[in-house]
Every structure is written in C-alpha cells, then in structure tokens.
Amino acid sequence: MTQQMPATGRNANLIEAIERANSERRAPNRLPLASIQSLAWTAAEIACNLLEERGNVLSTDHRYAIGLIQEELARLAAGELHGRRAYALPTGMGKTTAAAAFIAALYRLGHHDVAVTVAAAQVHALGKFREELLHLGVPAELIGIKHAVRGSDVPNTGDDSRRYQLVTHVRVRAGVDPLAAEYQGRERALVVYDETLFRADTASIRADAVRGAAGFLRDYKPGHPLSLFMAEATRLLAAQYDAAEHTPRGIALDLPYIEQQEVETWMSWIEHDPVVSKNAGLVEDLFALLQLMGDRAPLQVMNTGQGKGLISVRSTIPSALRSVAILDASTPIRELVKLDSTVHLVDLPAELKSFEDVQVFQRLTAGGRSSLESQYRPTQLGREIADIVQAELAADPDRCFLIFTFKDRGDNRHAEVIRTQLRRIGIDVDAVTAGDKRQFEFLTWGQQEGLNGYDHCETVILAGILTRDHISIAAAIKGQSGDPRYNPSEQQIQKVIASEIAHCAYQAASRGSCRVVRDGKASAMRLHLLFKDMTLRGLLEPVMPGATWDYPPPSHLPPSQQTGKTSAMLAKLLATLSAYPEDRVSITSRELKSRMDLDPHDRAKKEQFTRAIGQLHGPIHGWERKGRGVQRARRVG
Incomplete structure (x- = not known):
C-alpha cells in the first residue's frame, strides 16, 4: 500500500521517539x-x-x-x-x-x-x-x-x-x-x-458525500484552494471506483499531499464562512474528508456492494x-x-442480571437520522414522543424520563422539537422532583456510554437510534481484524451494523433505572424505542434476558414497509415448524427454506427469512435461532 506521506520531518521524528521510549x-x-x-x-x-x-x-x-x-x-x-x-x-x-x-x-x-x-x-x-x-x-x-x-x-x-x-x-x-x-x-x-x-482508529466518507461537497464548492467558490483540491480528489476517486468494483479488499489511493497547517486553515474557513457554515451536512462531509487527510494514514477506496467510499485504518494501541x-x-x-x-x-457466571421487570415497547418505524429528518418527520417525531410521555404520566404523574435524541445539525434540533411539543400539551419539561431530580433528562447519541446519574428515570425513550453506514463499518471491520487487506463480506457488514445498533440501544437503556440491581434483578423500567426491524429483540436477549417486549403501532410516524412482509414470512416459518415431530430438536436454515419453497435466488425473500428467523423467541414460539438454523427452546419448569 502506498504511504500517504513520506516518513520524514516531524512525523518520522515522533515515530522514532516513541519507538526509542518504548525500548x-x-x-x-x-x-x-x-x-x-x-x-x-x-x-x-x-x-x-x-x-x-x-x-x-x-x-x-x-x-x-x-x-x-x-x-x-x-x-x-x-x-x-x-x-x-x-x-x-x-x-x-x-x-x-x-x-x-x-x-x-x-x-x-x-x-x-x-x-x-x-x-x-x-x-x-x-x-x-x-x-x-x-x-x-x-x-x-x-x-x-x-x-x-x-x-x-x-x-x-x-x-x-x-x-x-x-x-x-x-x-x-x-x-x-x-x-x-x-x-x-x-x-x-x-x-x-x-x-x-478498539485496536485501530478508522475514518471514512461515502463517495456521494465527496461528490456533493465538491459540486457545492465548485459552484460557490470555484477558485478557492479547497474547491480546487476537492475537484482533483473527485477526479482521482472516480478513476479508482471502477477498479474497486473488482478489488473488494480496497485499493490504495494517493490524494495530493496537503500540509497539516493548510488542513487546519481550511477547517477554520469552513467553520466561519457565512454560507458553508450554515450547511450542516456539507460541513460534516468536508470535515470527514479533511480528517482523513490530517490523519496521515494510508487511504483505500472501497466498494462494499451497498456503496463506495474512502477509508483509512491506523493501528493505535501501543505494544x-x-x-x-x-x-x-x-x-x-x-x-x-x-x-x-x-x-x-473471561468467563463470568451466566445471566448475572435478569431484566424480567423491564418492559420494552418497540414501534416498528424507521428510526435512523435521515428518515427522521425527511419532510414533516420532525413534527411527527415530536408528536410520537409526546404521546408516549402523556400516556406514561397518566399512569404515574411522578415518573421521570430520559430521552435520547440525535445531536443538533443545522435546522434539525430533535430535542427542541420534542420539548416544544411537550409544552404544547401542557407538560412542564423543566419540572423537578421532590428529590431534587429533573423529571425530564435529555441526552444525545454519543453520550450513551460512561455517564451515570440518570437511574432515577423509570422511563427511557430512544427517539431514533444511531445507525452506521456500510463504509464506516467496513473500515471498522478491517481495523479490528488487524489486516488492512481483509475483505469483509456484505453479510458480515450487515451483521456488524445490526450488532452496533443493539449495542447503542443497550447502553442507552442502561442509563435509566434498570441500571440498579437488586439480588440479580434489574430495577423496573419501561423502554420505548423507534426501530424498523424486529430482529433487535434477539440481538439484545443475551444482555437483557427476561425483558418483555411489545410492538405497539406508531401513532404519527409511518410504519416500516418491512413489517408486513416480515410478519408474513414469520407466520409461514411458524407454520412450517409446527409440522415437525416433537422429537425433532434442530433444523438447518437450508432445510427450512426448501420446505417453505423459497427461491434461493430471491434476495428479498432471503432477507425476509433472515429477519423472521431472528424474531423467533423461545418462550413465545417454542423455537429459537441457533447458528445457521433453529432449535427447540428449553421448557421452563
């Protein structure tokens, strides 16, 4: 792989100093x-x-x-x-x-x-x-x-x-x-x-984001040094994207060398220019690309099958x-x-913490940032959350709430939209309890780990959920594998994306009252979340065992388009499983697909089958997912 910058000057001296100090x-x-x-x-x-x-x-x-x-x-x-x-x-x-x-x-x-x-x-x-x-x-x-x-x-x-x-x-x-x-x-x-x-730092930017930023700058400031750089970067990337189609591991890329001081100057201009600074998405994309440049790590062009982009991977944990x-x-x-x-x-005792007193209410609707920020969605989101809060307060007026939202970006201010809607229906979002605790706490994604002090909140609401794109996940997989030549499959990328969503949901939920443990049981809590896929339940089961789940329909946000098809596939799967004799305890996915007469070349059906099999829950259905198939759930008692 081509080195992004020569090992000379300050960078080389720093590396030599670290190696000498370690020795x-x-x-x-x-x-x-x-x-x-x-x-x-x-x-x-x-x-x-x-x-x-x-x-x-x-x-x-x-x-x-x-x-x-x-x-x-x-x-x-x-x-x-x-x-x-x-x-x-x-x-x-x-x-x-x-x-x-x-x-x-x-x-x-x-x-x-x-x-x-x-x-x-x-x-x-x-x-x-x-x-x-x-x-x-x-x-x-x-x-x-x-x-x-x-x-x-x-x-x-x-x-x-x-x-x-x-x-x-x-x-x-x-x-x-x-x-x-x-x-x-x-x-x-x-x-x-x-x-x-994490054993490596990774950074990424999607190809369409680079093209969009370059086009904006070309029209706005065609002679600006950053605009000229973006034009050249777009040209070089375009030339490599076709090659990346046939090199899934990623191919090395050299962008024009830019001094760190120049990178910092451009970042300052982006933050202060009256036009550029108001375009939150543009600022985010430009900063992502300049961060890649500033890291001085080798760059790769990748095509994941779901999109193309530019990534860097750099090992970071000192030996x-x-x-x-x-x-x-x-x-x-x-x-x-x-x-x-x-x-x-290290092995610890199994099921140290039961979540049997935790209720999860998942509304099957798109909860990603882009979905929630499309036309009319901010207002719909505010009404959806307000309905949840109003119903919870009707049952318990003293209940405290922790609400997770996306960070403000441009005109999209999710937390403020929710606060405004709550005030409109007469709810005091600044109320303080008798114990001098805020009744309504707001955190943003990025604060779901390492922060305590919110365990007085018996209701946690995830107003959307953080979802990473294919390119960033592909970069993370390469970094964690320790091999920059590693070629993640589309199936592996999807699996990691799903697990990262589950991780975010678990950590956010654990800021609330379920954090407190009494004799092996999480304290009672109600978790409301917006996410389109029912497979989340299965992903969270290992760390939230015993939690009860319900799927109330969204009141204001549109239901997920996948819901009906996945439900139909689940019904077909359960009907197929019910035909097996009692002594059959495990079945492979291949056998099930054959029994269900699913076309092996129909990608949509394969995805619906995967989601359906992930929704199997032993106590309810009598079957649960196991490896590349299913097994009968153990009977309790």
Whole structure:
C-alpha cells in the first residue's frame, strides 16, 4: 500500500521517539505474587460494600463475579497474567466501582510501587472516578488527570505523572503520551480500560458525500484552494471506483499531499464562512474528508456492494501496554469486539442480571437520522414522543424520563422539537422532583456510554437510534481484524451494523433505572424505542434476558414497509415448524427454506427469512435461532 506521506520531518521524528521510549522503558514494579489473594479479597470487600451502600442488593453470583474480577486485576498487576482481558459484567453491576476499589486496596495495603492507569471515553467520567477514589481515601496528590477540555470542572494535573493516572481513551490509543504507559520511567503494572477497546482508529466518507461537497464548492467558490483540491480528489476517486468494483479488499489511493497547517486553515474557513457554515451536512462531509487527510494514514477506496467510499485504518494501541483489563458490558453482543483475536473474554457466571421487570415497547418505524429528518418527520417525531410521555404520566404523574435524541445539525434540533411539543400539551419539561431530580433528562447519541446519574428515570425513550453506514463499518471491520487487506463480506457488514445498533440501544437503556440491581434483578423500567426491524429483540436477549417486549403501532410516524412482509414470512416459518415431530430438536436454515419453497435466488425473500428467523423467541414460539438454523427452546419448569 502506498504511504500517504513520506516518513520524514516531524512525523518520522515522533515515530522514532516513541519507538526509542518504548525500548528504553524499564519493566514495571509488580505486585508481589504472595499478595494477590489478600489484595483481591480487600478490593472485593470494598467494592461490594460500596455497591450495597448505594442501594444494590448483591446476589451470590454477583459477589463471585466481583471477586473474580478483583483476582484477575491482581494477577495482571503481579505479572502472573498478561495480555488484554475483557470482563463483560452487565451495566450497573460495578465495573467502574471494582476498578476504584482495586486502586483503593492497593493504597490501603501499602503497595505504593504499583502504578495503574484508568482510561475512560469522557473527561466527565474521569472526574467522577476521581471523586470515587477520594471518597475511598486515596490522596488527591496520587491521582493524575490530563485533559484538554476548556472550562471543565474536572481538575487537570497536566504532564505531572501520578501513581494513579486517569486519561481519556484518545490518549491511550494515540500512544504518544507517556503518562498512560509509564510512571517514573517504568511501565505501569496495569491499564484498566472502561468500555470497548478498539485496536485501530478508522475514518471514512461515502463517495456521494465527496461528490456533493465538491459540486457545492465548485459552484460557490470555484477558485478557492479547497474547491480546487476537492475537484482533483473527485477526479482521482472516480478513476479508482471502477477498479474497486473488482478489488473488494480496497485499493490504495494517493490524494495530493496537503500540509497539516493548510488542513487546519481550511477547517477554520469552513467553520466561519457565512454560507458553508450554515450547511450542516456539507460541513460534516468536508470535515470527514479533511480528517482523513490530517490523519496521515494510508487511504483505500472501497466498494462494499451497498456503496463506495474512502477509508483509512491506523493501528493505535501501543505494544508497550502488555497488561490491560477491559471492562465492557456490550462484549457479548458486539461483533466488532469478537474480531480482535488479541482480546480474551473471561468467563463470568451466566445471566448475572435478569431484566424480567423491564418492559420494552418497540414501534416498528424507521428510526435512523435521515428518515427522521425527511419532510414533516420532525413534527411527527415530536408528536410520537409526546404521546408516549402523556400516556406514561397518566399512569404515574411522578415518573421521570430520559430521552435520547440525535445531536443538533443545522435546522434539525430533535430535542427542541420534542420539548416544544411537550409544552404544547401542557407538560412542564423543566419540572423537578421532590428529590431534587429533573423529571425530564435529555441526552444525545454519543453520550450513551460512561455517564451515570440518570437511574432515577423509570422511563427511557430512544427517539431514533444511531445507525452506521456500510463504509464506516467496513473500515471498522478491517481495523479490528488487524489486516488492512481483509475483505469483509456484505453479510458480515450487515451483521456488524445490526450488532452496533443493539449495542447503542443497550447502553442507552442502561442509563435509566434498570441500571440498579437488586439480588440479580434489574430495577423496573419501561423502554420505548423507534426501530424498523424486529430482529433487535434477539440481538439484545443475551444482555437483557427476561425483558418483555411489545410492538405497539406508531401513532404519527409511518410504519416500516418491512413489517408486513416480515410478519408474513414469520407466520409461514411458524407454520412450517409446527409440522415437525416433537422429537425433532434442530433444523438447518437450508432445510427450512426448501420446505417453505423459497427461491434461493430471491434476495428479498432471503432477507425476509433472515429477519423472521431472528424474531423467533423461545418462550413465545417454542423455537429459537441457533447458528445457521433453529432449535427447540428449553421448557421452563
């Protein structure tokens, strides 16, 4: 593959400096092997006590899982275990609490040579983690936080290296900040990574977005340097798209070399030009392309079968991070995680958390951003959500709500549309409860992970759901596989897209009251979501076992066009399954399609069959999906 920029100048010096630092860094001060059990026991006791102080009732399996995680952290810190190990403790069961308790135990037991890094996605989450450490008696002078968020209430200790260093994911993944990897010239004994660890940074932009941006600039500012660059980029891309038809792995592309200073100048112009800055979609597309240029990573042109585009993939996790504990509740359902062969998923007790008191109401309507922003849809969305809120309040006037929306983009302000509609029907969106909590909380997609403080909300509403396009998913698959030549199939891309939707829904739902666990059960909650495909239920079942589902029709938004066809296919599938004798416990998809007389060349029927088989739910239908087929569900009792 052609290198995007020559390894000279500042970039080459930086790479050489990182490699030299890694080679010169001394081995970490390790936890003594004889101290593993005492540290694990102390950390587990601290974590369990803290969880119980906050209203959680711990089951025996819950306590066991906390203890197991603490023992693993101790063994990693001692060097008895190595590598990247993932712990899929369900949301609300104490992953972050366990990490804080581990550090507190290190301090209390006098293991002052053992240095730990904790990485989280957001600075706000790091601030909360620091408060937890202070609450547990860890001195402030031992805790470091480095961030660049202006005006943040979270203290910034800058480049001062501390024994317990808190950093954002970006600083770990960039590999250029020694605070994340070393302390006093030695490797840190342990890195705790909150949420999914991706082994590569990826970026992408669709071909139609590049063409559209180039056409706009050509008509608006034909002589501007950015317009000239976009014209040349479009020409080069067009020449490669045809070749990409026959090279599904992606082909290397060289765009004209642009200095970083020029990239930053163009970004500033985009933000301040009175015409360009008002076109939110254009700004987003231009920034995506310039980000690709600024990353200096090799570029590829790809054709996924569902669209063409430009991608970059760059490995980011430093090899010096040898002992990493990954705390990620979504691991069981996130296909991207499974592509990274360097991560070992540690077994925890099955079904640690039951969702039997959680009710899910899925309205089968298109919930993607583009669908919700088409003509008349913003008003329809506001009315749809207002109807849900009104019905919930009629049953319980004191009920609190957490509503997820898309971020504002141009004139599309989803949260404001919903607030306005609620006010029109007489609902006070600024109301505060007797417990001094806001009755209506609003978050945007991107805030569904790592934020707590919303578990007073017994109703969570997903006003749309974040969906990634084929090109960005293809880039992510390549990055996670560790092979830039990897060729993801259309089926794999679709599977990953679906799993990312499920991951977003699970994490968003887990900000609400179901986060609180009492004796292995999630607290009661009602989840309303807008999504067109009934397969979501099956995708969420592994992480939300026992939740009850209902499919009320949308009141104002148009129903999904897929609903009727998929329902018909499901009915045909169930009729076929009912004809099998009781002793037949499993059937392949191939056999079922043959029995149902489905044309193997009819792509639409194949997709309907896939969706229908994904909707099978054991307690209801007596059958459930298993591998490339179905199996009879186990009878309960």
